[in-house]
Amino acid sequence: xxxxxxxxxxxxxxxxxxxxxxxxxxxxxxxxxxxxxxxxxxxxxxxxxxxxxxxxxxxxxxxxxxxxxxxxxxxxxxxxxxxxxxxxxxxxxxxxxxxxxxxxxxxxxxxxxxxxxxxxxxxxxxxxxxxxxxxxxxxxxxxxxxxxxxxxxxxxxxxxxxxxxxxxxxxxxxxxxxxxxxxxxxxxxxxxxxxxxxxxxxxxxxxxxxxxxxxxxxxxxxxxxxxxxxxxxxxxxxxxxxxxxxxxxxxxxxxxxxxxxxxxxxxxxxxxxxxxxxxxxxxxxxxxxxxxxxxxxxxxxxxxxxxxxxxxxxxxxxxxxxxxxxxxxxxxxxxxxxxxxxxxxxxxxxxxxxx
Amino acid sequence: xxxxxxxxxxxxxxxxxxxxxxxxxxxxxxxxxxxxxxxxxxxxxxxxxxxxxxxxxxxxxxxxxxxxxxxxxxxxxxxxxxxxxxxxxxxxxxxxxxxxxxxxxxxxxxxxxxxxxxxxxxxxxxxxxxxxxxxxxxxxxxxxxxxxxxxxxxxxxxxxxxxxxxxxxxxxxxxxxxxxxxxxxxxxxxxxxxxxxxxxxxxxxxxxxxxxxxxxxxxxxxxxxxxxxxxxxxxxxxxxxxxxxxxxxxxxxxxxxxxxxxxxxxxxxxxxxxxxxxxxxxxxxxxxxxxxxxxxxxxxxxxxxxxxxxxxxxxxxxxxxxxxxxxxxxxxxxxxxxxxxxxxxxxxxxxxxxx
Numbered sequence: 001x002x003x004x005x006x007x008x009x010x011x012x013x014x015x016x017x018x019x020x021x022x023x024x025x026x027x028x029x030x031x032x033x034x035x036x037x038x039x040x041x042x043x044x045x046x047x048x049x050x051x052x053x054x055x056x057x058x059x060x061x062x063x064x065x066x067x068x069x070x071x072x073x074x075x076x077x078x079x080x081x082x083x084x085x086x087x088x089x090x091x092x093x094x095x096x097x098x099x100x101x102x103x104x105x106x107x108x109x110x111x112x113x114x115x116x117x118x119x120x121x122x123x124x125x126x127x128x129x130x131x132x133x134x135x136x137x138x139x140x141x142x143x144x145x146x147x148x149x150x151x152x153x154x155x156x157x158x159x160x161x162x163x164x165x166x167x168x169x170x171x172x173x174x175x176x177x178x179x180x181x182x183x184x185x186x187x188x189x190x191x192x193x194x195x196x197x198x199x200x201x202x203x204x205x206x207x208x209x210x211x212x213x214x215x216x217x218x219x220x221x222x223x224x225x226x227x228x229x230x231x232x233x234x235x236x237x238x239x240x241x242x243x244x245x246x247x248x249x250x251x252x253x254x255x256x257x258x259x260x261x262x263x264x265x266x267x268x269x270x271x272x273x274x275x276x277x278x279x280x281x282x283x284x285x286x287x288x289x290x291x292x293x294x295x296x297x298x299x300x301x302x303x304x305x306x307x308x309x310x311x312x313x314x315x316x317x318x319x320x321x322x323x324x325x326x327x328x329x330x331x332x333x334x335x336x337x338x339x340x341x342x343x344x345x346x347x348x349x350x351x352x353x354x355x
Numbered sequence: 356x357x358x359x360x361x362x363x364x365x366x367x368x369x370x371x372x373x374x375x376x377x378x379x380x381x382x383x384x385x386x387x388x389x390x391x392x393x394x395x396x397x398x399x400x401x402x403x404x405x406x407x408x409x410x411x412x413x414x415x416x417x418x419x420x421x422x423x424x425x426x427x428x429x430x431x432x433x434x435x436x437x438x439x440x441x442x443x444x445x446x447x448x449x450x451x452x453x454x455x456x457x458x459x460x461x462x463x464x465x466x467x468x469x470x471x472x473x474x475x476x477x478x479x480x481x482x483x484x485x486x487x488x489x490x491x492x493x494x495x496x497x498x499x500x501x502x503x504x505x506x507x508x509x510x511x512x513x514x515x516x517x518x519x520x521x522x523x524x525x526x527x528x529x530x531x532x533x534x535x536x537x538x539x540x541x542x543x544x545x546x547x548x549x550x551x552x553x554x555x556x557x558x559x560x561x562x563x564x565x566x567x568x569x570x571x572x573x574x575x576x577x578x579x580x581x582x583x584x585x586x587x588x589x590x591x592x593x594x595x596x597x598x599x600x601x602x603x604x605x606x607x608x609x610x611x612x613x614x615x616x617x618x619x620x621x622x623x624x625x626x627x628x629x630x631x632x633x634x635x636x637x638x639x640x641x642x643x644x645x646x647x648x649x650x651x652x653x654x655x656x657x658x659x660x661x662x663x664x665x666x667x668x669x670x671x672x673x674x675x676x677x678x679x680x681x682x683x684x685x686x687x688x689x690x691x692x693x694x695x696x697x698x699x700x701x702x703x704x705x706x707x708x709x710x
Contacts, residue, residue, distance in 0.1 A: 163649070163650055163685060164650060165650050165653055165685070168648070168650045168651070168653075169650075169653050169654065172650075172651060172653075172654040172658050172662075173654050173655060173658055212627065214627070215626050215627060215629070215648055216627065216628065216629035216632065217629065217665075219627075251606070251627070253608075253609050254608045254609060254627060254628065271570050272567065272569070272570060272571065272574075272606070272609060273571065273609065274570070274571035274572065277571065293523070293570055294518070295518050295519060295520050295523045295524075295527075296523070296527060298520055298523075298524050298527075299524065299527040299528050300528060303527050303528055307527075310572075330518060330520070
């Protein structure tokens with residue numbers, strides 16, 4: 001593997017000194033880029049693109065040609081594991097993911113098979129290997145998975161949900177069965193992330209997109225507990241190098257203290273949370289990643305620059321802040337506005353890293 | 356006006372001693388009740404029902420016949436004010452509210468007229484008067500309005516929104532214009548609530564459904580600031596009686612301290628927030644209303660009873676807790692499950708109110 005040239009992102013997640021704040025963007029390889037839309041058309045369906053390592057590699061690298069991002073993130077989807085478990089994932093335009101065989105019975109949970117990361121999910125590992133090779137050490141590669149709770153919501157609901165009536169019904173009425181499902185998913189997620197690390201991922205991130213739909217107690221019992229279990233099963237030292245880990249629970253701003261105690265090196269913040277207050281609450285325990293409102297990128301560049309400056313100032317001096325959006329970039333954002341954001345982070349952040 | 360017989364709800368909002376925890380439910384007059392669906396069919400459209408004081412009165416009283424609720428809430432919609440301002444409100448089945456003439460230009464904001472609560476909105480005041488009369492003092496009547504910020508989201512977006520791109524665009528790029536809109540709405544909301552109080556509302560509640568879509572700073576500047584302005588303009592003493600006020604910002608759990616300082620007597624809590632932690636954070640400043648996850652009402656009655664007991668225990672001893680859901684009841688809940696919740700509050704709460 002080529003040596004890492006720009007290690008600002010990794011050092012920041014580990015709270016080691018850096019000379020400026022690193023920046024990347026959730027969904028940075030995506031529909032807002034015309035060159036992505038071109039490859040997507042070639043590929044066929046969204047899953048056709050995800051399962052084609054060459055094309056997945058191509059779109060992963062695209063945003064690095066335009067913007068001075070400090071990390072690449074594997075182009076994939078959070079629902080690859082349930083798909084590999086046999087639930088039959090498809091994406092319909094405008095409606096999001098659908099499972100043709102969602103979980104409906106206790107037997108469905110008992111019979112779930114643990115997918116082989118180098119078997120059914122080999123296309124992901126092949127993509128990771130290919131991206132690492134083609135990155136030539138420019139920036140680190142982030143691997144990722146959905147959290148056990150978030151995967152469970154899609155698997156039980158059959159797709160996205162507004163009220164989460166089915167998965168919460170299972171949680172309220174048959175908590176032991178819910179725990180069995182989450183336990184199985186934790187093992188599968190950890191094996192999947194470990195395989196990504198073995199294939200070359202230099203950081204791994206767990207996306208708990210729907211943790212915020214839970215009450216405080218249910219979040220602790222059904223979401224964070226299993227994110228912690230995943231973390232405990234990860235092999236995070238590779239050839240003497242530490243692989244940092246990031247946990248992002250959207251809507252989890254109330255629970256930062258317990259998240260900071262869950263073993264991850266960094267927490268992703270959505271845009272609701274003030275990053276200064278978040279830093280005060282988590283202390284030195286974790287680095288923080290975030291948290292510009294994705295909608296702010298519709299605004300004119302002068303406004304974007306002011307928003308970037310405000311977030312840098314809120315975090316304040318020292319290492320431990322990875323600049324990012326508070327959620328994925330929206331598909332109709334003007335790429336020039338992304339450039340305004342990235343350039344502002346590069347321009348204004350060194351002042352916060354003077355020794 | 357007849358004397359109030361059951362004043363447990365009012366006394367609780369004012370943190371005066373009571374013998375048990377009062378209970379009501381957001382959207383308690385609604386589609387989960389077959390008798391509501393019957394009246395709704397008679398009425399025609401949803402707005403036809405809202406604008407018909409006799410039918411609005413009838414559906415307001417329906418849930419009190421079934422359940423031992425401690426308050427009635429005016430049957431109406433949060434968007435009556437923008438409709439009266441001329442934006443043209445309609446409801447389409449499954450898609451929610453739509454404005455045929457949303458705000459698109461600065462001139463649209465400058466030209467907004469302040470509706471007359473006893474003119475364009477007289478149907479609301481007539482409903483309040485009729486409900487008060489027909490309640491015969493059984494329980495107090497709650498009046499309500501959307502918050503200025505929440506009204507603005509619908510007025511600028513033209514309906515519900517996922518990303519709030521238009522209204523946040525206005526906020527980011529033309530903040531002075533956004534402030535002008537919110538200022539006008541604050542005056543209109545206060546006049547509307549004062550008219551409801553004059554017509555007989557014994558408590559008023561401000562629903563800030565979309566406050567949680569904002570960042571911490573933007574919530575303070577564009578939502579809470581105007582909720583506070585509304586509060587400062589309310590006439591809350593009628594014939595020597597205090598009219599309690601309630602503020603509910605869905606997704607606002609991070610901001611309870613500043614909400615508790617905004618002049619309202621009580622805060623509504625969504626289900627994400629733990630009510631014990633909320634009580635510790637707000638101290639003696641405000642009462643709290645909430646906060647069972649509406650989805651929990653799908654569960655079997657034994658589970659519902661346990662959830663009710665847990666919330667009562669979390670709040671703990673003493674006055675200041677109004678039991679409610681953390682958001683409106685869902686339209687396909689079994690009414691027997693509502694009865695299980697109400698009965699459990701009546702059965703288990705007196706233990707927390709022994710002198």
